[in-house]
Amino acid sequence: MDQAFIKVLFSEGVRIVTAPLRCMPVKNNRILFTGLTGGNTYDYSCNPKYVYEYLKKTYPGRFEYVWAVSDPSKYPFLEKEGVKLVKHYSFSSFTQLLTSKVIITNGSYAPWFPFRKKQYVINTWHGGGAYKNVENETPTANWATRKRARFCVENIDLFLASCRRQEELMIRTTYRYDKDILRAGTPRNDMLVNGDTRAAAEAVRSYYKIPAGDKIVLFAPTYRNLKTPAVMDADAVLASLEEDGQKWHFISRYHRYQNSDSNVSVTGSRILDGASYPDMQQLLCAADVMITDFSSCVWDYSFLKRPCLLFVPDEEEYVSSNGFYVPLNEWPFPREKSLPALCTKIRALLNDPDAKAAYLADVQRHLDDLGSYEAGEAAKAVAEKILEQTGV
Numbered sequence: 001m002d003q004a005f006i007k008v009l010f011s012e013g014v015r016i017v018t019a020p021l022r023c024m025p026v027k028n029n030r031i032l033f034t035g036l037t038g039g040n041t042y043d044y045s046c047n048p049k050y051v052y053e054y055l056k057k058t059y060p061g062r063f064e065y066v067w068a069v070s071d072p073s074k075y076p077f078l079e080k081e082g083v084k085l086v087k088h089y090s091f092s093s094f095t096q097l098l099t100s101k102v103i104i105t106n107g108s109y110a111p112w113f114p115f116r117k118k119q120y121v122i123n124t125w126h127g128g129g130a131y132k133n134v135e136n137e138t139p140t141a142n143w144a145t146r147k148r149a150r151f152c153v154e155n156i157d158l159f160l161a162s163c164r165r166q167e168e169l170m171i172r173t174t175y176r177y178d179k180d181i182l183r184a185g186t187p188r189n190d191m192l193v194n195g196d197t198r199a200a201a202e203a204v205r206s207y208y209k210i211p212a213g214d215k216i217v218l219f220a221p222t223y224r225n226l227k228t229p230a231v232m233d234a235d236a237v238l239a240s241l242e243e244d245g246q247k248w249h250f251i252s253r254y255h256r257y258q259n260s261d262s263n264v265s266v267t268g269s270r271i272l273d274g275a276s277y278p279d280m281q282q283l284l285c286a287a288d289v290m291i292t293d294f295s296s297c298v299w300d301y302s303f304l305k306r307p308c309l310l311f312v313p314d315e316e317e318y319v320s321s322n323g324f325y326v327p328l329n330e331w332p333f334p335r336e337k338s339l340p341a342l343c344t345k346i347r348a349l350l351n352d353p354d355a356k357a358a359y360l361a362d363v364q365r366h367l368d369d370l371g372s373y374e375a376g377e378a379a380k381a382v383a384e385k386i387l388e389q390t391g392v
Helices: 003-017 019-023 046-058 076-080 091-099 143-155 164-174 187-194 198-208 234-244 280-286 297-302 315-321 339-351 353-370 378-390
Strands: 027-034 064-069 084-087 100-105 120-123 158-160 180-182 215-219 230-233 248-252 264-267 271-273 289-292 308-311
Touching (some): 027 091, 046 064, 100 378, 120 378, 158 378, 164 353, 187 280, 230 234, 234 264, 280 297, 289 297, 289 339, 297 308, 339 353
Parallel strands (some): 027 064, 027 100, 120 158, 215 248, 289 308
8 A cells, every 4th residue: 555645544543533632731831852753763863953952052941842752762861851752653742742832843743743723833854955856746746645745734834944946946836835934044054054063073983983083984875766776885985085095984874764675785894884873964074075876965065065976876767766856967066877987086076176176166156056045043043933932
């Protein structure tokens, strides 16, 4: 049975089951956070994490915090901070979801949970820029997928936009969202935009025991299940980068839905597992070079002004099966289908001042063309909206 259809049925079932809970009062100072559900990922992450941390630091003792997560035992530090942890889809989570004044999500729950009109749902989204099409814009989208999108629109009171093209093409057109948009960028990118990356980079180096003088290349592909193999040889990349005597380390972080069906894989004997690290933004801060493909993490990494390249042996197949808001040929990031050509491009961006200057100019032009809203104060802007709604 189609997954989108099952999710629609589930949504209707939740609406019925939670009907009695709607008699419970909404707590004006209670804020519930949730990251994306499903896949292999950390719930405490992305934009909701950075909004929570800003609120906790800026307004101590003012709010009651709840986090909905897959495994509460993974976050004992949150409990020590006074946060209530609830497990996704549990009765307790439904109670908290329906009694919190503000819900901050990066996509989860918004498409299907029956929130109340007196609540305020902020969708921070989970990707910046305007790159690969979202699910209900792809060629395989059906009525159930689009129905979930309509649920999403009905539920959201504030949608965060990273740039003008995302607002126009995805938020306004794909989702047909016609309510309030916060044009302030994304909280998870505040530190990248502001250049406040040292502590995050040091945390990554400490976790993987990488010496200060060594360099890091991050491989962060998106998920797809296509026929064309996309095999990344980590040892070959490291051998190329180390030709000049510099020591490099290779961190591979698959997409949260990565499984054995995916055509994407990485091979090699010197691979560090990026999935074990809880925060993608910190990995970006630590990486001297990033290799990806069709992932929107290119948007985040752009603000660091470091080499970002695309390894896309399955480009034609992905374009036909998924598609993009902004075509690949308008992206400023060098893309290659062969590994030797990719390594040559990496070395050029690292060692050729003219190539690097041209690349950085293209990246800035791209950010301008997309109409970036990122100003390094997105978390603050979200907090101000919360204060308006709660009056706390």
